[in-house]
Amino acid sequence: MTLRIRRTAIALVAVLATGALSAPPAVAAGRPAAPDPPSRRADPAFVVRDGTRLTVAGRPFRFAGPNAYWLGLDENVGGIDPADPPAVDYPTYFRIRDGLTTARRMGATVVRAHTLGVSTGHPKSLEPTLGQVNPEAFDRIDYAIAEAGRQGLRLVVPLTDNWQYYHGGRYDFLRWLGLSTDDDGALFYTDPAARAAFKQYVRTLLTHVNRYTGKAYVDDPTIMAWELGNELNGMTADWVDDLAGHVKTLAPRQLVAAGSQHGTDPAVLASPHVDISDSHYYPPTAAGIAADAAAATAAGKVYIAGEYGSGQATDELLDQVAANPDVSGALFWSLFGHHDHSGFVPHGDGFTVHYPGDTPAMRAAVSALTRFAATMSGRPAPAVTGDRPLLTAVDADYGITTLRWRGTAGAAGYLVQRRGPGGAWATVSGARLLSADDAPWYDLTTPAGRVTYRVVAVDTTGAAVAVSAPVGTDPTSDQTYDPLEDWFVSAGHSDSLRRTPTADGVLVAPARGRSGELRYRRDDLTAATVTVASAGRPRAVVEVSADGTTGWRAVRPRVDKAGHGRWTLSVTGLRAVGGIRVVWRRDARFAVASVALSARSDSVTSTAPGTFALTAPAPDSTGVSRLAALDWSAAPGTAYYSLTVSEHADLSAPLVAVSGLRTPGFTPTTAWPAGATLHVRVTATNGYGSTTTDAAFTSRADLPGVVVDDFDTYPSDEALTAAYPRNGGGDPITTTLAPAGEGSGHSMRLSWTPGASGYAGVIHNLPAAQDWRGTTGLRMWVEPGADGQQVTVQFVASGFYWEKTLTFTGTEPRVVQVPFADFAPPPWATPGPLDLGSVTQLSLYPGGTTGPSSLRLDSFGAYAS
Numbered sequence: 068m069t070l071r072i073r074r075t076a077i078a079l080v081a082v083l084a085t086g087a088l089s090a091p092p093a094v095a096a097g098r099p100a101a102p103d104p105p106s107r108r109a110d111p112a113f114v115v116r117d118g119t120r121l122t123v124a125g126r127p128f129r130f131a132g133p134n135a136y137w138l139g140l141d142e143n144v145g146g147i148d149p150a151d152p153p154a155v156d157y158p159t160y161f162r163i164r165d166g167l168t169t170a171r172r173m174g175a176t177v178v179r180a181h182t183l184g185v186s187t188g189h190p191k192s193l194e195p196t197l198g199q200v201n202p203e204a205f206d207r208i209d210y211a212i213a214e215a216g217r218q219g220l221r222l223v224v225p226l227t228d229n230w231q232y233y234h235g236g237r238y239d240f241l242r243w244l245g246l247s248t249d250d251d252g253a254l255f256y257t258d259p260a261a262r263a264a265f266k267q268y269v270r271t272l273l274t275h276v277n278r279y280t281g282k283a284y285v286d287d288p289t290i291m292a293w294e295l296g297n298e299l300n301g302m303t304a305d306w307v308d309d310l311a312g313h314v315k316t317l318a319p320r321q322l323v324a325a326g327s328q329h330g331t332d333p334a335v336l337a338s339p340h341v342d343i344s345d346s347h348y349y350p351p352t353a354a355g356i357a358a359d360a361a362a363a364t365a366a367g368k369v370y371i372a373g374e375y376g377s378g379q380a381t382d383e384l385l386d387q388v389a390a391n392p393d394v395s396g397a398l399f400w401s402l403f404g405h406h407d408h409s410g411f412v413p414h415g416d417g418f419t420v421h422y423p424g425d426t427p428a429m430r431a432a433v434s435a436l437t438r439f440a441a442t443m444s445g446r447p448a449p450a451v452t453g454d455r456p457l458l459t460a461v462d463a464d465y466g467i468t469t470l471r472w473r474g475t476a477g478a479a480g481y482l483v484q485r486r487g488p489g490g491a492w493a494t495v496s497g498a499r500l501l502s503a504d505d506a507p508w509y510d511l512t513t514p515a516g517r518v519t520y521r522v523v524a525v526d527t528t529g530a531a532v533a534v535s536a537p538v539g540t541d542p543t544s545d546q547t548y549d550p551l552e553d554w555f556v557s558a559g560h561s562d563s564l565r566r567t568p569t570a571d572g573v574l575v576a577p578a579r580g581r582s583g584e585l586r587y588r589r590d591d592l593t594a595a596t597v598t599v600a601s602a603g604r605p606r607a608v609v610e611v612s613a614d615g616t617t618g619w620r621a622v623r624p625r626v627d628k629a630g631h632g633r634w635t636l637s638v639t640g641l642r643a644v645g646g647i648r649v650v651w652r653r654d655a656r657f658a659v660a661s662v663a664l665s666a667r668s669d670s671v672t673s674t675a676p677g678t679f680a681l682t683a684p685a686p687d688s689t690g691v692s693r694l695a696a697l698d699w700s701a702a703p704g705t706a707y708y709s710l711t712v713s714e715h716a717d718l719s720a721p722l723v724a725v726s727g728l729r730t731p732g733f734t735p736t737t738a739w740p741a742g743a744t745l746h747v748r749v750t751a752t753n754g755y756g757s758t759t760t761d762a763a764f765t766s767r768a769d770l771p772g773v774v775v776d777d778f779d780t781y782p783s784d785e786a787l788t789a790a791y792p793r794n795g796g797g798d799p800i801t802t803t804l805a806p807a808g809e810g811s812g813h814s815m816r817l818s819w820t821p822g823a824s825g826y827a828g829v830i831h832n833l834p835a836a837q838d839w840r841g842t843t844g845l846r847m848w849v850e851p852g853a854d855g856q857q858v859t860v861q862f863v864a865s866g867f868y869w870e871k872t873l874t875f876t877g878t879e880p881r882v883v884q885v886p887f888a889d890f891a892p893p894p895w896a897t898p899g900p901l902d903l904g905s906v907t908q909l910s911l912y913p914g915g916t917t918g919p920s921s922l923r924l925d926s927f928g929a930y931a932s
Contacts, residue, residue: 113288113320114221116342119364121395129395130221131440132175133402133420134374135166138211139182140191140204142233142795143403143412145555153413155189155233157207159552160568162412165404165453165476167211167218169422172477173433174440174448177221179373179398181297183208184224184272187235194235194268197243205275210568213279216289218451223324223345223373223398226269226314227296230796231824237296238823240264248823256306266313273317285318292322292343294373300327304334311340326373328895331359336366343395345373348897350866353387355897360393372397377420378907379866380432385439396443399436407552408459409471409506415792417832417863417908423479423527425504452477454571455533456522460507461546463668464706465676466754468510468540470520473550474503475533478524483508486519500525509707509727513754517541538663542754543671544593549662551575556662558588558615558646567658574600574658577651585659586648588615591667595647597636598629601657605634608650615646633660670706675756677703679731681747686762692779692812693738693766699731702751702758709750714743734780736834742768767810771931772842775909776831778804778925779812787815791829794910798822802829808880808925809848817858817913818921828859828912839864839903842929844886850923851875857915858922860885863908867899868892874915880923884930903929 112124121128137143141158170178186193186204193204215222228236237255238248244261246254255261273293276283284290293314295307302325311323325335326345335341344363348355356372363370370393377399388394402420403412411421424430441447453476460471470483480500484492495510510520517539524533540546549556551566551573561583566573577583587595592611599605604626610619624636634657638647649659679702684691697710709726710733711718722745723735739745744765751758781787784803791802800819808814819827845860854877861870869890873883892898906929913922 114291114322116322116369119367119369119393121369129443129445130175130177131396131436131443132177132179132220132398133170133173134179134181134398134400135170135402136179136181136234137403138163138166138178138180139184139208140186140189140234141182143414144553155191157191157204159407160207160210160566160573161407161454161473161550161552162404163207163211164214165474166402167214167220168451168453168476169404170220170402171218171449171451172422173402173437174444175220176440176444177223177291177396177398178215179223179225179294180211181225181228182234183211183222184226184293185228185234185236185297187227187268188239189233189235192235193272194239197240197264198267200271206278209275209277209279212277212284212287212289216280216287220289221291222289223292223294223371224290225294225297226272227265227299229296229298229300229328232795237265237299240268242823251301251825253301256301256303262306262309266310269310269313270317273314285321288320290318290321292324293318294324294326294343294345295341296325298328298347299325302327302332302334304337307332307334307338308340311338315340322369324371324373329897331362331366336363336368342369344368344370346370347374348372349374349376349868350379350897350899351375351384351388352897352899353384356388356394356397357391360391364393369395371395374398374400376400376866377418377432377436378428380435380439382435382438385435386442389439389442397439404476405474405503407550408473408555410504411474415832416830422477425502450477450526452524452526452532456481456524456535457548457550458520458522458535458538458546459548459550461520461538461540462507462670463540463542463544464509464670464753465672465704466513466542467706467752468513468518468520468542469507469706470510470522471506471508472503472522472535475524477526478532479527480525481505482523482525483510484521484523485510487514488517492521494523500529507727507729513542515542540665543668545666545668547589547664547666549587549664551659551661556587557585559586560584569660572660574660576655576658580653581651582653582655583651584648585662586615586646587662587664588646589664589666590645590669592644592647592664593641593667594637594639594665595641596638596663597624597649598660598662599634599636599657600632600660601634602632605636605657606652606655607636607657608652609636609638610648610650611638611641611644612646612648613643619646619648670704672704672753673755674704676705676751676753676758678758678760679749679751680760681749681762684764687764689765690767690811691739691764692777692810693741693769693774694735694777694780695739695764695766696732696734696780696782697747697749698782699749699760701731704753705751706753707751709752711748713746714740716746718746718748732782734834737837738774739766741766769928772846773837773839773929775833775837775845775927775929777810777812777927778815779807779810781813791815791831791911794826794828794830794912796824797912798824798827800827800829800913805923808850808923809882810926814848814850814923814925816921816923817911818919819913820919821914821917826912826914828861828910830908830910832908833906836905836907837929839906839929841931842887842903843932844884844889844930845927846882846884846930847927848880848882848925849873849875850880851878852921852923853916854878855915856920856922857913858924859912859914861893861908861910861912862890862906864906865899865902865904867901868896869901882926 144156322342324343457473483496563577563581708728712723805816
């Protein structure tokens with residue numbers, strides 16, 4: 068079946084014919100069928116290589132777009148809540164659809180997606196172990212390819228990876244076969260068994276038939292090119308010829324791309340079976356791109372910049388790239404869409420792009436990238452938008468209503484509207500357009516009684532492009548909506564439950580002939596509405612429980628028709644209920660589309676917040692770290708906190724002025740002034756008034772320079788790890804808080820185990836760019852764990868990478884100062900000028916040992932002579 072929008076009845080035929088969800092047409096439940104775009108009424112032509120250029124249907128084809136490496140297997144599932152850390156799982160259908168729609172809105176015509184082809188070694192991979200195929204992994208790959216085709220996008224798909232990230236790579240084949248991973252994994256290219264295993268993996272992938280389109284991958288023009296691998300270093304000419312020829316034999320109408328980490332690879336340029344030479348840039352320079360493009364073109368290859376850092380996406384750079392006819396395409400790193408429940412998918416590598424941009428710098432980059440895509444393709448970015456916004460939570464918080472919503476791909480911003488009984492809709496969010504990251508949003512003018520909210524997505528002109536379904540509430544109730552794209556709202560479910568994607572959601576039901584249940588637990592549930600798809604009146608069982616785990620009893624829901632093939636099962640007037648579930652008997656023929664829950668709020672009061680106090684730094688304390696976080700006790704009955712910090716007792720010219728803090732505490736993004744007395748006011752607010760506490764402290768007088776991190780501000784190991792995440796391509800490494808090495812507070816202990824990757828490290832993206840101009844070098848306190856231990860200190864300044872490896876004699880603690888003159892670009896990085904005006908990242912890579920080891924670090928700073 069093709070991935071086209073159909074009426075609900077078609078979806079129900081598929082569901083009921085199988086007894087569940089094994090046939091997966093994409094349908095838009097409850098809305099008219101939409102015509103296919105003109106480009107999809109017949110199979111579009113394959114992208115064709117014409118010498119050193121690309122064409123489609125005889126017309127020149129140049130492109131721009133993003134890398135969206137996560138489309139087949141995502142390392143960022145969850146992650147929006149500290150209690151819900153990111154995990155590796157299949158991306159939801161919404162995330163795939165939203166990300167691809169966002170790419171189109173930015174003018175993309177091609178997307179490069181690692182995990183549509185690189186999928187080995189993880190339990191959820193396509194090949195978890197040698198020769199074992201995991202059919203479940205194909206589902207999201209199938210869906211992403213089908214959705215890209217529906218939206219008129221082309222794909223570049225790497226087949227393995229030089230690096231050992233969560234999605235796997237070439238080292239998996241060596242380990243599976245018991246082969247050595249020494250010499251940078253050279254046996255992957257020379258050992259016959261490794262080559263045969265990889266070729267079989269490639270065959271399994273390329274010959275797979277997509278369950279959503281009915282086409283084998285090799286017959287789908289959506290896939291523009293198969294790339295032999297991502298940044299494959301050390302490829303031999305024999306290996307390139309053999310693998311490229313293998314792909315060409317399997318997929319003669321699709322292109323073959325290849326490239327190593329930097330520059331152009333002679334083996335790639337010499338191979339008669341390779342069509343495209345792919346080079347990567349961190350950071351990109353017009354001169355570097357031009358040199359590689361000229362080399363590839365001279366060798367008769369098509370040239371693309373398969374990755375370049377988004378932080379350097381400026382008109383000045385991209386105009387030069389677009390003006391170079393030897394550049395057929397360029398793909399930035401990297402694009403992420405909206406989170407399933409609110410905000411955006413977070414990712415901390417320093418190159419994340421959200422549309423239309425979280426910060427002024429990101430918004431400028433998004434604009435430049437969109438203009439570049441229009442120049443490359445010769446047509447403006449389409450004004451497309453994705454799924455309409457979705458109110459996922461509306462909570463009563465001590466007299467103030469808070470709203471969370473899932474965003475709309477391509478929207479420039481949002482308005483929150485409210486209406487009372489019998490009234491008209493009124494915008495209550497103010498003149499400024501809200502971002503998806505503005506959730507939770509507080510309605511500071513929440514009236515008494517029952518009201519209804521909706522969120523309106525608007526474009527750059529302020530015109531509405533999509534409107535959420537309305538949600539009614541009152542000052543004593545919480546509302547939760549579960550779109551069922553993941554299991555994070557539900558309390559539990561049967562393993563038999565499966566999802567079938569529709570054009571704007573999913574349907575959930577057991578496999579044919581299986582029973583199942585979907586459970587929710589929430590104290591003081593008062594009502595629930597379950598929307599189901601069914602050809603006739605659904606035979607669904609709804610049960611409730613006092614504690615959400617035992618003593619289930621059936622209730623009779625009110626059943627109402629809710630559009631073509633849709634029904635709502637409504638349960639109201641619940642008392643002393645802590646859980647609800649939907650039960651499928653073996654003969655049931657319905658699917659759940661969404662669940663909405665209403666519960667009595669536990670955040671109800673009729674008075675202003677209670678008293679509270681600043682707890683850290685202690686009031687009137689001195690010598691406080693310039694990076695100190697502020698903490699205060701919780702004020703009973705608080706909906707949110709506001710914070711002001713100033714060097715002046717009257718709080719004028721504040722250094723910090725923030726509002727909407729949900730929990731006590733604030734971590735600064737820049738250091739406090741040295742040796743200054745800082746005045747603090749924290750205000751706790753709810754719908755009935757405010758309570759304020761004032762305090763002051765004096766910061767430590769530091770030597771001239773810039774404080775990078777003294778590790779005194781992290782309340783827990785988890786917070787430290789969040790700030791210093793592991794480089795996923797390296798060996799295992801952990802960060803923990805340790806006793807202070809210098810001054811007070813904490814130091815950071817790095818503990819690692821050398822392994823196959825040959826390195827281990829952590830990456831710290833600075834909360835705000837720092838200006839190190841006027842300083843001489845980096846200073847740090849360090850305590851080696853063993854004689855001969857090393858640490859490579861790496862930073863990113865104005866987009867360019869610089870590093871220095873230090874080797875320590877003995878294990879005694881010491882203060883080390885390293886002049887900037889001793890730093891040099893890493894061998895894999897693009898060289899550039901040392902401009903210290905904007906430092907955005909600090910990374911640490913310990914080493915020098917053969918077994919498990921650790922070292923302590925403290926008091927990082929840029930020192931002045």
